[in-house]
Amino acid sequence: MCMYALTMSTMESKIFNEAMTDPAWIESTQEELLQFKRLDVWVLVTAPDNIKPLTLKWLFKNKHDEKITIIRNKTRLLMRGYHQEKGIDFKESFAPVARMEAIGIFLAYATHKSFTVFQMDVKTAFLHGTLKEDVCVCQPEGFIDVDHPSHIYKLKKALYGLKQAPRAWYIELSTFLLHNHFFKGTIDPTLFIRRFDDDIFMVQVYVDDIIFGSTHPRPDIVHATCLCSRYQAKPTEKHLKEVKRIFCYLWGTINTGLWYTKDYGFELTGFSDADYAGCKDTFKSTFGGAQFLGQKLEAKYVSQSACCAQVLWMRTQITDYGFHFNKIPIYYDLKSAIAICYNTVQHLRTKHITICYHFIKEHVKKGLSPQELDRLAKSQ
Template structure:
């Protein structure tokens, strides 16, 4: 222990202070774990002393914390910038100038006992492959482990994660299954959606039945795994190009839920050709018309785009009239002009901020034909051909 205390003193990161009872450190303990690479090999053994009650000080060592993400720091020098992302005791950093990376690395190794892992290729279960064309992100190693864990390595595969002729419901007369196992499978699949947005919709549907899962629900979950078995090497591709425009897509599956007839909102956002954000969520209340369901979905999309605009402002990127692509002309008309009183008087007031954002030229509503609507993959079951087409356009593809 004395050797460890000497190490902390050398790093100059600990200071003995008196603190009021309200800020007393609750507990302190050592945490030991192995650092693994993407092949599961042990890279190094790690130990850290964890204490509750500590806090960070903004601006320390000349870095400015991000306005939205308090684990993100950036440093500007002339026209160049250095970005640092921290997760517990792991750090990812990159810069527009390689010399900044070298200076930061030298600074950190001079101040702290730490090792450099080189170019990023594995982080929090995500496999990262960098090449001239762009960056690939996948969880193929994680997927293989899942299939082995649940005994789905053998057997047939499917081309879509959910069948087009199935509508999930409570199935109250069905036979119950082990809740613990079902919830564990759902939790694992939800983590996998970090690089596999193509399974997000059906995983969210199956998650609704965790309180009382039936055999039919378990069958639907196992179908997702059979789909993953057929697409183990799939992941997200972020192409390298100069296009840095911000845009969003919005759609809704009107009254698609059989049990309560609530609609499902879906949305995704792009920076250039790169998919950076997506969601699929059942709406909080029953929509009385398709236009209302589409309008609410567009409002959700608008909220996400405003958050992204605020975040990107930290990187000196500004956007005006950000387009939201919607395939419902009634929802677009409601957003652009208040003349459709009979269609809008029952819509929650909170969703009318969408119209306000349009008037302030923060975003704009744009029509897109239904066959080009990418968000269908987040709101409803699709045929194999349509599903594969949208999946490719989202940048989800086979990674060697």
Template sequence: MDNIIGDPHAGLQTRNRTITENTSLYAEILDTGIMETCLHAAFVSQLEPKNVKEALADNCWIEAMQDELSQFQKLHVWDLVDLPKGMHPIGTRWVFKCKTDDRHVMVKNKARLVVQGFYQQEGFDYTEVYALVARLVAIRLFLAYASFVSFKVYQLDVKSAFLYGKVHEEVYVTQPPGFEDPHNIDKVYKLDKALYGLHQAPQAWYETFSKHLLSNGFDRGQIDSTLFIRKTGGDILLVQVYVDDIIFGSTNEEMCREFERVMKSKFEMSNMGELSFFLGLQVSQREDGIYLHQTKYVQDILSKYKMNDCSTYGTSITVNHDMQPDKDEKDVDCKLYHGMIGSLMYLTASRPDIMFAVCLCSRFQSQPKESHMITVKRIFTYLKGKTRLGLWYSKQQSFEFKTYTDSDYGGCNLDRKSTSGGCQFLGDRLVSWQCKKQSTVFVSTCEAEYVAVASCCSQILWIR
């Protein structure tokens, strides 16, 4: 205990980021545009350790690990016991991450103790593991409605959310590496709450969270079970949850403050203020509407695949692309191709302009060739010239539901299947879009368009 830095019973604390405004240093670094970096550099480690041995040599990471273990003690996550006969303990490991904000400024060192869940045996260590998460289209619908009724959207983050989930199975884990009890080296921890890495952890957290809201007067959405609604008189409070990230808004600011009090009565929260960064989506709430974009993500993937210095194109794909699996062409690295396609697929959450090109390139993932890689790189060069393109949800009165759909006829060069496309609007707010190759070859444009309409109608029913 003498070697622990600080009070182990104290809660997590945010380092002070203030600086006196009347100092010449403040004025100087403000002019150079590196103020945030300077404020954090003295208090946060800039390097992520590769193992526990490296982490234990840095006081910043030692504090981060002690913060994590202090949360375990406060929430009564586990008990040190002897391993029962016939039981097997699951290994644990530390995961170290330097947290950055949407401007790439490093603001926090996060050490998380995770369970090596791949050692768990189904039916013995866990049974049901299904947990609900919000769809990205549900997030866009939430923001579109917020722009229509003109309320602010706020964000809450639950600290170590999975530690609140109750574990119903009998699970034992090894002691944390670097923090073993020297007097009880052969003992293990029996889990009472879930840890990150357990198969059942997301479900346990969602069950705890939903029960708390339902017991405080909220109603769960009948279609989207990650949406919680509370009505008081003519006012409404909406809460959308994606694992441990929560966004909420209300037509009455007092209901927002009441919701915050309800959450803090059971969970340790960090109030993030107005929503600005959520699931990789950057949200700018303005007086005349909400702007949704992924500028930071675009810059990250351009840097990751070394496309920062490339020239730009005005379109994401040529008109007569004529993509086909040419066996005579040279093969490319499948892992690299898959990674680029996966990065672009997530970008379609706010960029419908690249939807068709990305879906087309994803059809050749089994045996990618040089021509396919060239097409993928063209999408990146197109993004280079339009990094800040996004969705604009204006604060205008119309909220009319409109939808459009169409289909080509035998557009695929491989099997002559057609491609369906569709989009849905609330007023002038684009909230949903689709692009998908049909599963059957049709003999007429009428048949192909009927299939496109059927697919679009299913999306319409879900949105309504």
């Protein structure tokens, strides 16, 4: 560990010329440009007369572990994306991001099914995203082509700092998953599911972080087999070793299986509560809500109507996992609020309520349980 630490630089420079005086940062910079070459990010072209190339910037950061020990000198070549103009340099920049509630549901389902969840971080993820627009950039500082100093780079892939980079990466990843027989979640475009008879394989994407798991105990060897088959024309000892590893796995798991137990249910329940002018200083009211999925709790401060909206969103999300809840109890401890939910009563004390909060009435008729609501009210 001490010898490894000696190869790391403790300096974190903001100036390129200063960073290039340290061998560790020189190596890190070359590693970054090697990724550009490996992923075929750009091509050197003659500068067009009608295009003003965007500029690049080197960023040098030290990555630390939990003990604040430097474990890596990380260099990133960024684009100054704030110079981009919408409609000229890019059209769309929106990319969906998983909600924390969606990740919680994913983990709750994994716990319910008792399977292992794996997490992976895609290295230089944005460099994989293919660009649709024509974007040109200047040559990076310190790496000007000697034979063509006036040339510029035309991007094939996205760069960090590019406004459309997150969207390009999401499209690239989702296209790959859909091509491999996954389908997107009904309301969550960051959830991808593939079914194998009675088994399910799930992938949840949060930008470049991916968590995945499956109820199928046997890993899919298709990817490993296809990867090895690329080198059939000229295999090396390393490829032969990997092929033997695949056969060893197949032979060693012929009689191997897993037994899953269901130690608790997977029911969706909502709770809501509120006080009126509870704060003695400001006379503000506090609204609270909680949703239980099995034995997992996800809580937020929401009104009764917002609690209903959260439950409905969770019900639709869970549909992609194969669960269909028709009647969902939402517990509330105020008779008057319960009465408004399934009665068309209107008077001076309710006419100020915004129309959007009344949608709960329709959903009480469609699936929320008035018996459960009323039962808690009578017990108060």
